[in-house]
Amino acid sequence: MELPGKHQRIYAIVRQIPPGHVATYGDVAALAGLPGHARLVGYALHALTEFSDVPWQRVINARGAISLGRAYPGGELHQRRLLEAEGVEFDANAKINLKRFRWRPV
DNA sequence: GAATTGACGCGGC
DNA sequence: GGCCGCGCCAATT
Numbered sequence: 596m597e598l599p600g601k602h603q604r605i606y607a608i609v610r611q612i613p614p615g616h617v618a619t620y621g622d623v624a625a626l627a628g629l630p631g632h633a634r635l636v637g638y639a640l641h642a643l644t645e646f647s648d649v650p651w652q653r654v655i656n657a658r659g660a661i662s663l664g665r666a667y668p669g670g671e672l673h674q675r676r677l678l679e680a681e682g683v684e685f686d687a688n689a690k691i692n693l694k695r696f697r698w699r700p701v
Numbered sequence: 702g703a704a705t706t707g708a709c710g711c712g713g714c
Numbered sequence: 715g716g717c718c719g720c721g722c723c724a725a726t727t
Contacts, residue, residue, distance in 0.1 A: 600724085600725085601723085601724060601725085602724085602725080619709095619710095620708075620709055620710080621709080621710065624709090629723080629724090631710080631722065631723090632709090632722065632723055632724080633708095633709045633710055633722090634707060634708090634709050634710085634721095634722070634723070634724085635707090635709095635722090635723060635724060635725085636708080636709080637707065637708040637709055638706090638707050638708075638709095638723090638724070638725065638726095639708090639724090639725090640708055641707070641708050642725085643708095651708080654708075655708090656708075656709060656710085657709075657710060657711085658710095661708085662708045662709070663708060664708095665708070665709095666707085666708060667708080670708090674708095
């Protein structure tokens with residue numbers, strides 16, 4: 596785990612997401628060199644903790660919503676709060692306006 | 702070394 | 715327009 600693997604590659608991409616912006620699993624996977632492997636991104640972030648230097652909270656699913664509700668009940672509320680603190684807004688459906696906050700590499 | 706799981710994506714109904 | 719099931723690769727045990 597110490598050696599750079601596929602996971603490390605994904606972490607590097609997530610670290611590049613600037614505050615106030617979000618990216619989808621598919622995007623992160625593609626940027627990490629793993630197009631179509633959104634599950635790997637989820638698996639990699641799952642191994643992270645809130646103490647990690649990786650802003651995993653800025654990574655959301657393609658629907659623009661938080662996926663934690665599936666594995667960590669109530670955890671999505673925690674993530675939502677973090678994003679709102681960065682300037683990311685949610686709609687009535689607890690979804691992020693991807694059209695506005697979706698981060699793209701420059 | 703092999704089997705199972707996993708923060709998802711997309712197609713189909 | 716929303717809900718269900720299948721499939722991809724890597725990491726973990």
